[in-house]
Amino acid sequence: MAKIIVVTSGKGGVGKTTTSASFACGLAKKGRKTVVIDFDVGLRNLDLIMGCERRVVYDFVNVVHGEANLKQALIKDKRIDNLYVLAASQTRDKDALTEEGVKKVLDDLSADFDFIVCDSPAGIEKGAFLAMNFADEALVVTNPEVSSVRDSDRVLGLLQSKTLGAKNGTPPKEHLVITRYNPERVQLGEMLSVDDVQDILSIPLLGVIPESKSVLNSSNSGTPVVLEDQSDAGLAYSDLIDRFLGEDRPMRFIANERKGFLSRLFGD
């Protein structure tokens, strides 16, 4: 039986797909058989971030509608064993997914995989609901910024009330993932701190990913940033995955290490 994890946020552009790609890669690197599914029907992007956009023949919607089987639609990652991608359709609209159809695909995958990572679309419409509905756990991706935190709170409410698990008395286990964190701006009082965000959302913190140039660089080349071992963001994702698997990893990259008191006094 696979564990189903939804990566969600409410707000768009906070790093759901980046997080889904790196999270799935990291789990697979740790030897867990993992599939990552793009639920953003009509606006697929996971394939680009994973670097397999030219290998998509059949997609999630084809499988849901019985036009292809899972074997045909699953794209095996070329870098990492145990890692598969199920792309979203680019041509259909969001109504192409149905609750029963999604359930059937997840059930079929469940027999074969350790982890199923569901990359949710933004918003709280049908696609986002279907992505979270069957989840055992949820990564709530949040930027330290007012609109993102507010939307995350809203999504937490939905996870606790509308999902299948919630209706059966076992709502998804929630994890906070803070992305695009800038310790310097936090120190200057220009950005909400990890504590501030946690204080408002009150769910356990799984990881903090620092704002980093390498996120854009790695998306340019279709390499999930967790595979960049020279990058702060990549290392922070690695830590996050280790924590998820129960290992003890202290939080890194959350303190402003670049400027001490003396260097601030005496200029840059």
Added chain:
Amino acid sequence: MSWLTDLFRERQKNSATTAKERLKLVVVHDRNRAKGGPSFLPELQNDILKVIRRYVQVPDSAVQIDVSRDENTEALEVTISLPETQPATKAGANR
């Protein structure tokens, strides 16, 4: 002279604190809304609209209903916004 600007910055109200204060308020408000309050609220809103419309034409958005909760009280707050000119009521008053 970065220490000078840094010193200056400490004195200003920092924007992260403002953000946190605003967020706390709005999140509490959103959570209460999401809980939905009593289920008759939409009907109540409709009925109030109907009554108002006997006297003055208003858009659907003219009646806002909020439920706020304290530790042991629950308050229903109804806001009715009337249009600037009210021909119907004026006509009624002249009669």
